[in-house]
Amino acid sequence: MSQYDVQLSNITKRFGDVVAVDDLSLEIEQGEFLTLLGPSGCGKTTTLRCIAGFETPTEGDVHIRDQRVNTVPPFERDTSMVFQSYALFPHMTVGENVAFGLERQGLPDSHATDGGTVTRSGGLREALGGLIDRHGREEIDARVANVLELVEMPGYEDRAISELSGGQQQRVALARAIVTEPAVLLLDEPLGALDLKLRKSMQVELKNLQEDLGVTFVYVTHDQEEALTMSDQIAVMNDGQIEQLGTATEIYEQPETEFVADFIGETNLVRGSYRETDDSAVIATDGLEFAVSRDTEATDADDASFAIRPEKIRLGADAQGQDNEFQGEVVDEIYKGNLGKFVVRLENGHQLTVDMQIRDQGVYRSTGETIRVGWSRENAVVLTR
Structure with a gap:
């Protein structure tokens, strides 16, 4: 058996003249939490629906655990x-909602057991499979009770859906999905309807649940923080294609394209002409030269760019001795309590956004102040378009 739970090979999906997914290939390992991240209209939900079977690729193949499933309906x-x-x-209780998939799917004749105790570790089949030898309704009820305990809602079987909070409804939806013991769980922006505080809490709970179950998660979101918080791998999508695939650290610290650098978090983009020096390289624009590390992809000397994150730039005395050190003027500032966000205009007119941690009383920068700014060349990431 393949080590991959999902393989997409050269998937293209067209809706008339619109290409929603464009020659996309992707391999998702068993037990991985992979997030499809991108703006509205980038093709992430269509890609998920191709995996689920709600859309059929115009071209290419979808494999789930070595089975080609292009023409297999979603329920199979x-x-x-x-x-x-x-x-x-809404007309069903919590228990009836969770049991629905089992009833539609049909159950095996029996489950081997060790007493039916739910644990918060081990695989999904171990967590749900520890049942006394039962058949039919009794077995369904036992599995529903086990999975509700797994999502921290024991004893809710007889509750009406209308009696539940948003977070509880989300847990019921998860329970209904995992009770059928799928190889792959697909999640289409499941936290989007929750308020900010609950959404952040559920991010942690979802990731912990995925690790406990060992099930492959494919998650769709446009929220960068959500993706960075939960994912083993992130596929950043744009115009139906994957711009970059990598870990949260790789995506944030080493973006490969201007789109990824600009979409993930906040960044400063500087365009200019790239040339190599004796020990490194520079990108020159409007009379200033910015030191960067050498990059084998920067082949077009007149059309290069680099990204520098606001928190990587230093101000005042901290800027002295950096590979890049310039004088600028603070033209805007936002006080956030523990953080100051400043816009600094360099002598060539280019503006940089800078984040400064406010550690000491009285240490702050004001609009109109002249100040030194600086950063290491290693923190300036050379990009492709």
Whole structure:
């Protein structure tokens, strides 16, 4: 068996003249939490729907655990899906909602058991499979009870959906999806309807649940912080293609394109002419030269750029001795308590956004102040377009 739970090979999906997904290939390892991240219209949800079977690729192949599933309907694929709206049945109780997939799927004749105790470690089948030998309704009820305990909602079987909070409804949707023991769980912006505080809490809970279950998660979001918080791998999408695939650290610290650098977090982009020096390289623009590390991809000397994150730039005495050191003027500032956000205009007119941690009383910068700014060449990432 392949080490991959999902393989997309040269997937293209067209809706008339619109190309939603454009020759996309992707391999998702067993037990991985992979996030498809990008702006609205980039193709991430269409890609997820191709995996789920709600869309059929115009070209290319979808494999789930070595099975080509292009023409296999959604209910026959080894996947489950959690929607942004949760899609719970309001006329059913919590228990009936969770049991729905099992009843539609049908159950094996028996489950081997060790007493039915739920644990917060081990695989999904171990967590749900520890049941007394049962058949039919009794077995369904036992599995529903086990999975509700797994999502920290024990004893909620008889509750009405209307009696639940948003976070509880989200847990019920998760329980309904995982109770069928899928190879792959697909999640389409499932936290989008929650308030900010609950969303942040559920991010941690989702990641912990995924690690406990060992199930492959494919998660769709446009929220960069959400992706950075939860993912083992992030596929940043743009115009139906993957711009970059990597870990959260790789995506943030070493973006490969201007789109990725600009979309993930906040950054300063500087364009100019690239040339190599004896020991490194520079990008020159409007009378200033910025020291950067050498980059084998920067082949077009007149059309280069680099990105520098606001928190990587130093101000005042901290800027002295850096590879890049310039004089500038503070033209705007925002006080955030523990953080100061400044816009500094360099002598050539270029403006940089700088974040400064406010560690000591009375240490702050004001609009109109002349100040030194600086950063290391290693923190300036040379980009492709």
